[in-house]
Amino acid sequence: MTLAEQMAGLARDAKSAARALVRLSTDQKNACLRAMADALERNSERIQKANTVDMEAGKAGGLSEAMLDRLRLDAKRIAGMANGLREVAALADPVGRVLEDRKRPNGLRLQKVAVPIGVIVIIYESRPNVTADAAGLCFKAANATILRGGKEAIHSNRAIAEIMVAAAQATLPDFPAHAIQVVPTTERDAIRELLSLTDLVDLCIPRGGEGLIRAVAESSRVPVIKHYKGVCHVFVDRDADQKMAEEIVMNAKVQRPAVCNAMETLLVDRSIAKQFLPIITEKLAAKNVEMRVDAPTADIVQSHKSAKIKPASEQDWSTEYNDYIVNVRVVDGVDQAIEHIARYGSAHSDAIVTANEERARRFLQQVDSATVYWNASTRFTDGGEFGMGAEIGISTDKIGARGPMGLEELTTYKWIGLGNGQVRS
Amino acid sequence: MTLAEQMAGLARDAKSAARALVRLSTDQKNACLRAMADALERNSERIQKANTVDMEAGKAGGLSEAMLDRLRLDAKRIAGMANGLREVAALADPVGRVLEDRKRPNGLRLQKVAVPIGVIVIIYESRPNVTADAAGLCFKAANATILRGGKEAIHSNRAIAEIMVAAAQATLPDFPAHAIQVVPTTERDAIRELLSLTDLVDLCIPRGGEGLIRAVAESSRVPVIKHYKGVCHVFVDRDADQKMAEEIVMNAKVQRPAVCNAMETLLVDRSIAKQFLPIITEKLAAKNVEMRVDAPTADIVQSHKSAKIKPASEQDWSTEYNDYIVNVRVVDGVDQAIEHIARYGSAHSDAIVTANEERARRFLQQVDSATVYWNASTRFTDGGEFGMGAEIGISTDKIGARGPMGLEELTTYKWIGLGNGQVRS
Numbered sequence: 101m102t103l104a105e106q107m108a109g110l111a112r113d114a115k116s117a118a119r120a121l122v123r124l125s126t127d128q129k130n131a132c133l134r135a136m137a138d139a140l141e142r143n144s145e146r147i148q149k150a151n152t153v154d155m156e157a158g159k160a161g162g163l164s165e166a167m168l169d170r171l172r173l174d175a176k177r178i179a180g181m182a183n184g185l186r187e188v189a190a191l192a193d194p195v196g197r198v199l200e201d202r203k204r205p206n207g208l209r210l211q212k213v214a215v216p217i218g219v220i221v222i223i224y225e226s227r228p229n230v231t232a233d234a235a236g237l238c239f240k241a242a243n244a245t246i247l248r249g250g251k252e253a254i255h256s257n258r259a260i261a262e263i264m265v266a267a268a269q270a271t272l273p274d275f276p277a278h279a280i281q282v283v284p285t286t287e288r289d290a291i292r293e294l295l296s297l298t299d300l301v302d303l304c305i306p307r308g309g310e311g312l313i314r315a316v317a318e319s320s321r322v323p324v325i326k327h328y329k330g331v332c333h334v335f336v337d338r339d340a341d342q343k344m345a346e347e348i349v350m351n352a353k354v355q356r357p358a359v360c361n362a363m364e365t366l367l368v369d370r371s372i373a374k375q376f377l378p379i380i381t382e383k384l385a386a387k388n389v390e391m392r393v394d395a396p397t398a399d400i401v402q403s404h405k406s407a408k409i410k411p412a413s414e415q416d417w418s419t420e421y422n423d424y425i426v427n428v429r430v431v432d433g434v435d436q437a438i439e440h441i442a443r444y445g446s447a448h449s450d451a452i453v454t455a456n457e458e459r460a461r462r463f464l465q466q467v468d469s470a471t472v473y474w475n476a477s478t479r480f481t482d483g484g485e486f487g488m489g490a491e492i493g494i495s496t497d498k499i500g501a502r503g504p505m506g507l508e509e510l511t512t513y514k515w516i517g518l519g520n521g522q523v524r525s
Numbered sequence: 526m527t528l529a530e531q532m533a534g535l536a537r538d539a540k541s542a543a544r545a546l547v548r549l550s551t552d553q554k555n556a557c558l559r560a561m562a563d564a565l566e567r568n569s570e571r572i573q574k575a576n577t578v579d580m581e582a583g584k585a586g587g588l589s590e591a592m593l594d595r596l597r598l599d600a601k602r603i604a605g606m607a608n609g610l611r612e613v614a615a616l617a618d619p620v621g622r623v624l625e626d627r628k629r630p631n632g633l634r635l636q637k638v639a640v641p642i643g644v645i646v647i648i649y650e651s652r653p654n655v656t657a658d659a660a661g662l663c664f665k666a667a668n669a670t671i672l673r674g675g676k677e678a679i680h681s682n683r684a685i686a687e688i689m690v691a692a693a694q695a696t697l698p699d700f701p702a703h704a705i706q707v708v709p710t711t712e713r714d715a716i717r718e719l720l721s722l723t724d725l726v727d728l729c730i731p732r733g734g735e736g737l738i739r740a741v742a743e744s745s746r747v748p749v750i751k752h753y754k755g756v757c758h759v760f761v762d763r764d765a766d767q768k769m770a771e772e773i774v775m776n777a778k779v780q781r782p783a784v785c786n787a788m789e790t791l792l793v794d795r796s797i798a799k800q801f802l803p804i805i806t807e808k809l810a811a812k813n814v815e816m817r818v819d820a821p822t823a824d825i826v827q828s829h830k831s832a833k834i835k836p837a838s839e840q841d842w843s844t845e846y847n848d849y850i851v852n853v854r855v856v857d858g859v860d861q862a863i864e865h866i867a868r869y870g871s872a873h874s875d876a877i878v879t880a881n882e883e884r885a886r887r888f889l890q891q892v893d894s895a896t897v898y899w900n901a902s903t904r905f906t907d908g909g910e911f912g913m914g915a916e917i918g919i920s921t922d923k924i925g926a927r928g929p930m931g932l933e934e935l936t937t938y939k940w941i942g943l944g945n946g947q948v949r950s
């Protein structure tokens with residue numbers, strides 16, 4: 101069997117499974133999710149044993165300590181996956197929601213109803229917990245998943261998926277075994293083959309670094325929703341409450357710098373730069389944040405005794421550091437801030453701090469990002485913070501889903517026409 | 526300048542225009558649309574002169590009579606385009622609708638708001654009226670359009686776009702001249718270049734035959750929403766009101782056979798086949814409809830004196846005839862009908878005729894098509910019939926928009942977070 105045939109078989113099986121999933125009730129899906137959670141905990145040792153195989157190979161292959169830590173599964177992390185599945189079971193079923201309901205003059209009733217997307221390919225890197233998290237979310241929305249994790253985690257991923265499927269089948273004899281599948285090969289071309297199957301695969305969601313996502317988007321023939329980098333900005337307007345601005349800037353930068361909704365660039369209105377920048381420099385220096393600055397900022401802050409200050413390069417403005425580093429630029433008001441974000445931003449999350457409603461509205465309207473904030477930290481762009489419960493990621497795309505992607509964003513819709521014999525004249 | 530540079534310039538101009546369009550008010554957009562309509566009528570002769578150049582070249586190039594008819598613009602067709610624009614002006618603005626509004630426990634208010642998609646490439650075939658229709662709809666949703674019609678219509682298309690832009694600029698000095706652009710070259714590779722510009726182009730909507738759409742989808746790096754063929758089915762259940770079934774079947778097939786929501790295949794429950802098929806055969810024969818049938822259908826209807834009856838080939842079941850031809854198959858109940866549609870359908874529009882609610886619900890749930898009907902004709906899948914006013918087409922895709930694509934479907938959304946200093950803890 102060629103790789104192409106193998107992938108087509110996998111996708112056909114997923115398509116059949118997706119058709120069966122549509123028939124499951126909410127209670128049936130939730131019972132399966134809870135059984136999967138229990139089974140992961142019950143089989144914790146088996147999962148850890150599979151994980152040890154991956155860890156040994158990773159060590160032998162020279163993976164970094166950070167990579168090995170991401171790969172590692174212990175009882176606590178396995179319990180974390182199980183609890184994640186229980187939380188998904190507790191969330192409202194996104195399928196079947198009536199999004200619109202209209203009656204036409206001829207008596208035809210048209211309902212726009214949320215339905216599963218179908219077959220979703222998830223591509224991710226080293227963390228094996230994504231296997232349970234992504235498969236659980238997709239399953240609750242009645243989608244079949246094909247999971248392709250990092251090759252260094254394949255034994256862990258397969259063990260997790262096998263245990264989940266077996267638990268669901270024990271709970272529900274009708275559970276389609278191919279609803280959750282791990283790509284059985286680590287061959288690189290498997291992804292390209294899978295993502296050429298436009299009649300069988302409905303969507304691909306890549307999660308990982310910029311390189312992975314670009315490669316997937318470049319090679320895919322099926323729709324891709326990208327969960328791309330976050331080059332997030334905070335703009336401090338001349339009419340900002342300065343205390344509020346300090347808190348938002350510090351929160352957006354240092355509360356958790358390694359995540360995509362952390363701020364990478366601070367933009368400050370020229371008319372308040374001389375007051376605001378020395379204060380924020382002091383605070384950033386206290387948290388050991390390196391500053392990469394434009395010339396006007398340098399003029400104001402370079403005399404600070406302990407701050408780490410460097411000139412920003414052109415490339416810095418579009419870099420996602422995920423670290424204790426921040427770009428700082430002085431701008432001539434909100435329009436130049438909007439301009440800067442259009443040029444260097446990644447359309448993820450951007451904030452304005454101001455007491456001026458007109459400028460706030462201009463920023464909210466003209467900044468073309470998935471989430472825009474007025475007087476709040478960029479760090480809120482998150483499924484949990486949005487009240488979605490769980491999320492599969494943050495979409496920086498515009499077609500399909502934008503921003504946090506929870507259960508509802510894992511559905512599409514169909515139109516249902518209810519008539520009593522209507523024909524068109 | 527290379528073709529790649531030319532296309533990148535076009536797309537950059539469109540992106541800038543899209544940013545300017547976001548700032549226009551509803552009244553400004555509507556005034557522009559009405560001015561465009563008036564200008565098309567006022568410049569009817571100029572458009573017809575440009576159209577004559579295309580028609581002469583088309584005749585010299587050996588275009589068929591049907592193609593030439595599609596290409597032809599007379600005063601009546603130009604008035605039709607103008608009225609289309611006036612209708613779009615009268616429709617509600619799809620931008621700015623608040624789709625969700627929630628307040629989080631920390632006081633952060635989150636609004637999900639409809640916003641323009643950005644830059645949309647429309648690819649279409651010979652009819653030059655699509656230039657005005659598509660540009661008008663996209664503009665009302667504050668999107669910039671790059672139009673690429675058939676090469677045989679380029680003079681007509683350019684004249685229409687130039688007149689529309691000039692009229693809008695005369696009405697509104699801020700109107701961005703690159704909001705509506707016609708690709709200035711007929712080079713084939715222009716499409717591929719344009720659809721590689723993922724940072725500048727947000728969406729491509731191809732309209733036309735299967736070959737065009739497949740070619741676009743294969744070569745595009747930007748998201749594509751396909752307006753694909755309609756292999757639509759009507760299933761007549763054993764509990765159908767037979768009179769209603771006759772009317773729906775005849776309407777779906779012959780009211781306008783050349784359109785994508787016309788029925789191509791009739792599925793009949795075995796238990797009523799002997800009663801229903803002779804009656805419907807009589808009616809189809811009266812309308813000169815050729816029947817391509819399976820063996821059980823042939824057994825029942827082949828003795829009909831005037832009906833044109835042929836055995837259906839495997840390929841017939843997935844063919845969009847757009848003509849007075851219908852496939853007919855006898856099936857063992859609703860499950861086999863669903864199975865048939867899954868295998869041969871195009872996920873466009875499918876209907877069940879039955880008085881049995883349980884089977885109707887099963888059909889509506891399990892047929893994975895953009896629109897599914899219970900006791901109504903498939904012919905209703907249409908923006909106008911859905912109450913959307915106008916449409917840019919019927920999407921058979923699942924990501925982005927599904928079914929009729931009107932103004933609302935030409936928007937995406939962003940999340941707006943309104944705070945008073947919230948930071949994440």
